Amino acid sequence: MNIKLRLIVMNFLQFFIWGSWLISLGGYMIVTLNFTGVEVGSIFATMGIASLFMPAVMGIIADRFFNAERVLGACHIAGALLLFLAAQIEDYPSLYIIMLFNCMAYMPTIALANTVSYNALEKNNMDIVKSFPPIRVWGTIGFIAAMWVVDLLDLTKSPMQLYVSAAASLALGLYSFTMPPRPPLKSGDARSFSSTLGLDALVLFKSRKLAIFFIFSMFLGAALQITNLFGGSFLDDFKNTYPGSFGVEHPNLLLSISQISETLFILTIPFFLYKFGIRTVMLFSIIAWVLRFALFGIGNPGDGLWLLVLSMIIYGMAFDFFNISGSLFVEREADPAIRASAQGLFMLMTNGLGAFFGGILSGWVVDFFTSGGVRDWQSIWFTFAGYALLLAIIFPFVFKYKHVPDQLKAIKH
Template sequence: MKTTTRIQLSSMMFLEFFIWGAWFVTLGTFLAQRFTATGGQMGMAYETQSIGAILAPFIIGLIADRYFSAQKILGCLHLLGGLLLFLVVTSTTFSNFYPLILLYMLFYMPTLALVNTISFRQLQQQPEKFAQIRVFGTLGWIVAGLLIGYFGWETSQQLQNTFMLAAAASVLLGLLSFFLPHTPPAAREEATGLRQMLGLDALNLLRDRSYLIFFMTSVLICIPLAFYYQNTNLFLNDIGISGAAAKMSMGQMSEIAFMLLLPFFFKRFGIKWTLLIGILAWVLRYVLFAYGNSGELVWMLFVGILLHGICYDFFFVTGQIYTEQKAGAHHKAAAQGLITLATYGVGMLIGFRLAGWVTDSYTVATGYQWYQIWMLPAAFAAVVLLLFALLFQDRSQ
């Protein structure tokens, strides 16, 4: 790969995840501070991500795989998204905030599959090197968290500034996207039916039993994952951890190390054991959160945060590479959209609803009962781990 191309793709990934990390991590705390939101309202706000992810495969299958260059679609979506994020800041009630963030996520979520498509197309026959590009997305998320901590927006209750920061980055990426490597549609042949036009041929992947088990596991494991995104920042701030967003960025720092270790794990342990290690880390993380505190057991919280690197890389990045290897030549973008649907869509939609209900159920006059809130996703992840270990078999190389 040319150095110029590598810089372009790395910058794209950096900004893509900087935008998301700039406001998404502290959303629960923002809603509690700005609107005194309930757990149910927090769940509604977070699940806009899932609604966007469910629709993403259809947007990508209809457009990116067939008619327009992926980088141009990416640019248009981020320019529109930047405008919406600026409007979000003007919200004075949750009822004003919700439709704006919902519309924004309908624009943003398809871009996750688009940046993967652009990257994999440039990598050609070397998908295992995707981690070297994707790691810059992790850096973007880290920088966003560190900036929030540096400016002290959580403690000063100025988290509306996170949306301004994300909006500026979105406009920047929107403009830069038009200068990314040309990524024409892979399936140029004329579509013969609605199934082909919507990219639903990617559903043929589910005929492969091993991929079907992986797909279902992706849906299930994202139910406990939703608890992490929705509650962790609120949890840390609630128990008195200062600079929570900055400290949470340690999870993304660990992502970098473990992402660079992925090629070793692929060769040494294979797909199944790499995925199993990722799921196991979920179980351990929530148990550590349940028993940790801001006093002498604060180390448990930090270890739980650091496990995020294994949780994310060993399951999600591995899953993206596994999907790329399984997809047909003409439907790779739609296949990436399909796995986005499974992870950020269906699974987390259920998870955010459940997390909101659990949070409200274990909120009493004295505050949140965090032990109960964290042990439920820990138990759920343990069941998913057992089922995947027993059912998944894929001996293909």
């Protein structure tokens, strides 16, 4: 099989696994298992806990001891077993522990899949910069496909979504062992734990500009998963007021517009970065988060469906203009010797600390506006919108940065 096609299959399954439960698990836990907002938020916060150290640990193992494709396969097989167990658990303490271990198995595979992909392309004498993005986009397609499968099979409020994810994880685990071998690096080339985690880049906090950037990255990281946590249960709560409506009957199909938008907004990033610079692009992202939450607050699956669709479209700007543009900014500002560590630090602040605090705090907000089992979603979403608005007001005053268009072209690898 052509190596590009093999990598497309790998990336498709990599994110199909995640898409099978990430968007709908919150609704399943709230609606079917009757978990509280704090309980749901804390389970999603396990992704943040796992992201703090597991990618670094597995990166070290792949760099020093075992082939990367074998580590990738072992992680996915372990994840499959844990997801299979999670599907059979209905109490909060047990599900929390199982999902924590599942995230510890899954989160490192995102970076490991990239490593295996880069190695395969390099071995086939292909330009990684040109060849990988068209392959990686199939990961997003896999995520969307999983959302559609779970929705069309009516599994959004069922533990069966975890079985679907487990099956895909087992398939990818076995498939990973067939990928081109990527052996451990020579001792002199292997990165240290602190370097992989991004701790070598802590020196960047000496720069006021970069310190403010990383702090805001953490604050914005807290917003990344909020609609994933509670979007499904939000739409389900309209089942009595808008029975049979598209959003209630097919929540994952509606929410998948966000991921479709994400793939499209990625293409606009070069234009916006060259035209406006990172400071303005980041501000666009923060304002987009304000609109994302506010439109959820005033929309509904009936006559307000267009407001929800607009929110899904805006998500692409909110997510990409922060994640992708922020990564490019870090790549340019960091010294070449610590660029890899700087990217690790960026991930630590967003997907680690940010995701952890976002999961916990958002759960508190949902429970605060819940009385007698009835959730005041408008107040919930407006609270999140107010949080993003506060960041939007503060950010341009504290983050001082002069845009020089040609600087983006100066990134050297």
